[in-house]
């Protein structure tokens with residue numbers, strides 16, 4: 001996936017540091033893409049976005065279009081079919097933007113390493129601003145990782 | 153044994169050459185053709201279709217109780233397909249062709265399904281993987297005549313819609329205010345589970361199966377372990393049997409709550425969604441604290457359960473069961489959300505006949521009056537425990553109601569499983585070093601999960617997972633056709649479709 005690496009690297013201007021400026025009054029908009037996992041990480045994100053966690057109060061909000069997002073949150077290993085979709089979402093985002101890998105799959109492929117259908121994780125392919133380990137990580141772990149981005 | 157057990161199709165299969173126990177038989181080309189003919193009039197339920205690289209295998213469930221596999225060697229890379237007599241076999245035929253390059257003759261649909269043309273080879277699991285042409289062919293969708301006629305439009309949703317779910321693409325033809333033709337395009341989440349399982353040691357394979365589909369992790373672990381245990385003639389202890397039942401029922405409650413919350417959100421019933429989210433989190437949190445695995449992964453291993461405290465599992469069962477009545481009372485209160493009943497009643501109806509034709513079982517099938525529950529075949533379950541029945545309406549309301557009834561049923565099972573249990577303290581036996589073939593099943597929260605395996609030299613040599621999600625895909629296309637576009641999301645949620653589980 002040299003293409004993806006080149007594009008993502010160029011787009012972040014040689015990998016800008018993970019500082020996402022947020023106006024205090026506006027939540028940090030996060031666009032989530034599952035690129036092919038077991039849905040475990042996605043279900044934990046759903047839990048995080050649900051009533052049991054007061055996500056809105058933390059200053060983080062999931063959005064349904066990358067055009068409004070400052071953070072691209074990826075779960076699942078990158079399948080070959082999803083690579084262009086991920087690229088397109090990244091390109092649609094305004095700058096500055098951050099790339100967050102949630103779960104073993106998104107980081108290094110986890111249980112789904114490279115094969116005929118899968119490229120593997122984002123590590124080494126794109127500059128990851130934040131990696132949240134686990135298979136899957138708990139909503140609390142995801143939240144504390146994301147909140148770290150808010151600090152700036 | 154109920155009727156069908158001695159049906160013509162099953163008898164034809166049994167007339168073949170027995171290759172594995174009393175459940176897998178090899179047919180020659182004529183025998184296979186005769187079987188396809190017989191299936192036209194025989195109701196023998198179709199479950200799955202796959203290859204091991206050499207033969208084509210079709211799994212049926214004889215009399216609703218006996219797995220029965222028919223195998224045939226393809227001639228020059230082709231076999232007579234089953235989809236002309238079993239519409240449920242259509243997507244499996246397309247998967248089989250994409251993965252192994254073995255083509256179904258007389259098939260309803262021969263377009264690629266999993267393969268979007270960007271894999272490193274075509275037919276990656278076949279004897280001779282082929283080269284890939286570049287650029288890949290654009291996907292070929294079914295024409296939507298109503299849209300052309302009425303001047304409607306086509307709307308595509310996904311594969312990246314920002315929602316917390318596996319990627320998939322739904323294409324809706326919209327004409328005259330309704331949906332005129334619905335088609336899924338999946339394969340985005342295909343990770344090559346079969347290829348990965350081959351060569352793995354049993355324990356590693358079970359860990360991977362726990363990541364086949366997160367909403368049915370226990371079901372996948374248990375079904376694969378049962379297949380491996382059957383293949384190696386490994387007996388497991390009573391404690392392990394009971395622990396698996398308990399974990400499966402906890403998983404059912406958690407996934408039903410997840411699906412109910414997604415339904416609630418899609419229906420605009422936010423209080424219902426919030427209530428289910430909180431209840432689910434309670435359960436997951438408890439599991440995380442007690443087992444170290446919120447979603448119950450890595451707990452079922454070949455030979456039994458992960459070493460650990462059986463008493464802990466019993467205690468968790470007791471705690472979840474103890475919340476059952478309160479849980480249901482809370483959810484029911486929110487079902488009275490204004491306007492909800494009007495939205496879900498009569499919406500997205502799947503008739504019993506269609507459910508049967510398309511091979512939809514599980515909670516969705518039971519909401520369409522199909523008595524389909526493989527827990528009857530699983531060790532550790534008592535028939536009288538399966539008391540949550542079926543619903544007849546087949547609509548979103550019935551699917552909600554069925555899930556509620558099953559949450560209640562699962563809680564009662566957890567209480568019962570705990571009540572007369574005296575742990576003997578040996579939750580795990582060693583998997584025997586034996587070569588063989590086995591089949592195993594588990595009723596997951598969204599339907600029956602099956603695994604077939606061939607084991608030799610302490611490793612999985614060939615395997616096949618069957619998840620209910622693929623049947624949901626076909627059924628949804630049918631149900632969405634003609635529905636109100638406003639209801640599309642709600643209907644999809646009510647099935648609990650998981651693209652991750654459909655793609656594997």
Ligand code: SF4
Nearest residue numbers: 037040103104105135
């Ligand atoms: S990291 Fe684990 S839980 Fe998350 S998608 Fe991958 S396999 Fe599933």
